[in-house]
Amino acid sequence: MKKVLLDNVRTGMTTAEPVKTKKGQILAGAGTVLNSNHISRFTYYHIESVMIKDEDVMDSEVPEYQEDNKKQEEPKEDNQTFANRSLSYAQKLGRTEEFRNFQISYALCLEDLKRSFTRIKNHEFNVGKEPILIHSDEVSRYRYPIEMFNMIQAVRFSEDSIYSHCLNIALETLIFAKWLNFSSEEQYDLTSSALLHGIGKTEVDPAVLNKVGKLSDEERKEMQAHTLYGYDILKKAGFDQRICNVPLQYHERLDGSGYPHGLKKGEIDKFPQIIAILDIYDGMTSIRPYRQPLCAFQVIEEFERIGYGKFNTKFMLTFLQHLAGMNQNSMIMLDNGVSGRVVYINRSLISRPIIKTDDGLIIDLSKEPKRHIVSVF
Numbered sequence: 352m353k354k355v356l357l358d359n360v361r362t363g364m365t366t367a368e369p370v371k372t373k374k375g376q377i378l379a380g381a382g383t384v385l386n387s388n389h390i391s392r393f394t395y396y397h398i399e400s401v402m403i404k405d406e407d408v409m410d411s412e413v414p415e416y417q418e419d420n421k422k423q424e425e426p427k428e429d430n431q432t433f434a435n436r437s438l439s440y441a442q443k444l445g446r447t448e449e450f451r452n453f454q455i456s457y458a459l460c461l462e463d464l465k466r467s468f469t470r471i472k473n474h475e476f477n478v479g480k481e482p483i484l485i486h487s488d489e490v491s492r493y494r495y496p497i498e499m500f501n502m503i504q505a506v507r508f509s510e511d512s513i514y515s516h517c518l519n520i521a522l523e524t525l526i527f528a529k530w531l532n533f534s535s536e537e538q539y540d541l542t543s544s545a546l547l548h549g550i551g552k553t554e555v556d557p558a559v560l561n562k563v564g565k566l567s568d569e570e571r572k573e574m575q576a577h578t579l580y581g582y583d584i585l586k587k588a589g590f591d592q593r594i595c596n597v598p599l600q601y602h603e604r605l606d607g608s609g610y611p612h613g614l615k616k617g618e619i620d621k622f623p624q625i626i627a628i629l630d631i632y633d634g635m636t637s638i639r640p641y642r643q644p645l646c647a648f649q650v651i652e653e654f655e656r657i658g659y660g661k662f663n664t665k666f667m668l669t670f671l672q673h674l675a676g677m678n679q680n681s682m683i684m685l686d687n688g689v690s691g692r693v694v695y696i697n698r699s700l701i702s703r704p705i706i707k708t709d710d711g712l713i714i715d716l717s718k719e720p721k722r723h724i725v726s727v728f
Contacts, residue, residue: 355403357393360385368402376643378726383688453502456490457518463487464514468550471588478589483546484518496526497677504636504644513552513560516637520629521545527629530673531666544597544622545629547590551581551598578602578611593622601626604661624663628654628670647678648724652702668701675701684726689714 352367362385370379370393378393379385385401393401467483470476484490491499503519524545528538552560555577559570566574581598600623603609605616635645635653645653651671658667675696683706684690691708702724703716716722 459486551577554580
């Protein structure tokens, strides 16, 4: 096998080793026959070189990767150019001036949110008269839902997990509330409750909050207490009861399996039922020490597996149907390395659409239970 610069990787070549991102996410397994979509993904994740099987590398055509960084022959209109032309919408988005502006506005919103949390806890915040976020109009102005979801997925401020998580869910909630045809007043109240739902975590011991390994029983109790902390903070600050109930109840489940009080259907308010779905979605699409973020169809599949009976069915299906609809026509990769495009969403099994592969084959994943979508790009 030989290490080949990405500029010189060609479609039809076969990988000799798995191609991984810097964080360890596998983009292509060993033995994968590469196509233009693979190369597009490698470009997006800034992969510099790929280990290719010897029989696919002819020295007269493809220079081997040089460790001493000697100048290579300038590539022709090659796969780099081709890959740039075939980048998905989400990939192109991360390279735009628009995304850079979003990053700036997002960072300003995080600072606003930190200040608001501090002032609320210190009883300095004028409830009903002050905006929680000053820069929210700029960060939430995008016309199409997929733009916002892609922006959020790309920015990911992991070092500010409490505040970025709250901001992400608030931005997603604003879109979700419109999908549910909520009034303008309900949209505002629901989005405000989403911004504040995690405020109780600021009272949790940072050693517990940031622990990577399994929590002890005592640590778990401390972590779960953030729901009670959040309720108390907002109640003392003078927020409306339905906003106060969000941090208290968003970890409750309709079957009684949630916490802190084991509430069941009929006992959980509407707002926390909605925030619960987005809280799970944002967690699944975030990087974790033990796994890479899940793609949209993996999230949908997990909700289909565990969600019925735990989450409000109307709210859950509305969210999943729109999430899948946003990704129709997207390029995807299956667990066996086959890539293609989503051409139809199966309404009865949303996580398993019909796809058209790069080779022109039509695959109905609802009839292929062993195959799973592992990436959207």
